[in-house]
Amino acid sequence: MSDAITAVLDVVTETAPDVRAGLTGRREYETDENPSGEQMLAADIHADQLIEDRLLAIDAVASYASEERDDIVEADDGGHLHVACDPLDGSSNLKSNNVMGTIVAIYDEPLPAAGKHLKAAAYVLYGPITNMVVARDGEVKEYVIDSEARSASKSASGEGSDPRADAERRVVDDDVTLPDDPVVYGFGGRVPDWPDDFASYVDDVEQELKLRYGGAMIGDVSQVLEYGGIFAYPALESAPNGKLRLQFEGNPIGYIIECAGGRSSDGTQSLLEVEPTELHQRVPVHVGNEDLVDRLETALAE
Numbered sequence: 069m070s071d072a073i074t075a076v077l078d079v080v081t082e083t084a085p086d087v088r089a090g091l092t093g094r095r096e097y098e099t100d101e102n103p104s105g106e107q108m109l110a111a112d113i114h115a116d117q118l119i120e121d122r123l124l125a126i127d128a129v130a131s132y133a134s135e136e137r138d139d140i141v142e143a144d145d146g147g148h149l150h151v152a153c154d155p156l157d158g159s160s161n162l163k164s165n166n167v168m169g170t171i172v173a174i175y176d177e178p179l180p181a182a183g184k185h186l187k188a189a190a191y192v193l194y195g196p197i198t199n200m201v202v203a204r205d206g207e208v209k210e211y212v213i214d215s216e217a218r219s220a221s222k223s224a225s226g227e228g229s230d231p232r233a234d235a236e237r238r239v240v241d242d243d244v245t246l247p248d249d250p251v252v253y254g255f256g257g258r259v260p261d262w263p264d265d266f267a268s269y270v271d272d273v274e275q276e277l278k279l280r281y282g283g284a285m286i287g288d289v290s291q292v293l294e295y296g297g298i299f300a301y302p303a304l305e306s307a308p309n310g311k312l313r314l315q316f317e318g319n320p321i322g323y324i325i326e327c328a329g330g331r332s333s334d335g336t337q338s339l340l341e342v343e344p345t346e347l348h349q350r351v352p353v354h355v356g357n358e359d360l361v362d363r364l365e366t367a368l369a370e
């Protein structure tokens with residue numbers, strides 16, 4: 069099992085530089101919508117295709133599902149891992165050249181699965197540098213994806229030049245934990261669309277924390293992991309289940325934050341406890357320091 073998970077994480081690492089390189093020139097919207105009714109960029113489709121092809125080539129991967137396709141793709145030859153992917157999280161940031169990420173959730177149950185069936189979750193963040201955060205076995209590690217260092221050392225040693233073999237991840241923090249004293253908050257959705265109970269919670273936390281909201285969940289969650297705080301894409305008046313999707317976004321981010329010592333919630337319970345009903349189901353997402361999420365649940369219950 070653990071070698072199989074490493075194989076999936078290695079493929080994600082090796083594919084990240086190709087996803088990143090594919091962004092240039094793929095900033096236009098396609099005419100098709102994804103299953104959530106959102107317009108896809110050419111970059112979303114390109115990243116999805118690259119990741120699907122490479123993950124399904126791993127013997128242990130039984131199925132692949134993504135935010136960008138209606139149905140689960142089953143591998144021809146079995147396997148025991150089921151991978152759910154958001155190939156480009158925050159892709160509307162591509163037009164304005166801001167951060168985006170790739171999220172993978174590795175389950176040992178067929179999809180849709182509850183978050184408690186996650187064996188690992190990871191994201192790649194395409195920021196000024198490309199890094200990768202991996203949660204497994206209750207721990208979170210941060211890596212830098214370093215394609216150039218490896219390429220240079222390989223060419224010096226005369227090794228071949230398969231571009232996929234050129235990326236490696238290097239640990240930069242082997243125990244990512246949320247800082248005790250939280251600093252930042254970031255909440256999605258239009259402010260007038262926030263329910264009153266959520267809005268009054270925001271009034272409270274904005275007295276204590278600094279706003280950091282960038283329009284890509286993965287970038288905003290990375291701020292919370294680094295500085296402590298809370299990220300939410302809450303239930304809205306117009307969308308009681310919020311915007312983010314349980315299999316591809318809520319579960320893996322909830323898992324990463326919980327492994328880093330924080331809490332996740334759909335408003336009343338851990339995201340990892342939410343009953344899956346369909347592949348593309350949405351869920352309100354609140355993740356961050358324990359005390360901030362506890363207070364949020366109390367505010368929503370009043």
Ligand SMILES: O=P(O)(O)OC[C@H]1O[C@](O)(COP(=O)(O)O)[C@@H](O)[C@@H]1O
Binds near residue numbers: 154284
């Ligand atoms: O534009 P809004 O409503 O603030 O939404 C931003 C949210 O939507 C998302 O972009 C949804 O993810 P996708 O880009 O993968 O569809 C999140 O990353 C982000 O938190």
Ligand SMILES: [Mg+2]
Binds near residue numbers: 154156285317
């Ligand atoms: Mg997303």
Ligand SMILES: [Mg+2]
Binds near residue numbers: 112135157
């Ligand atoms: Mg996406």
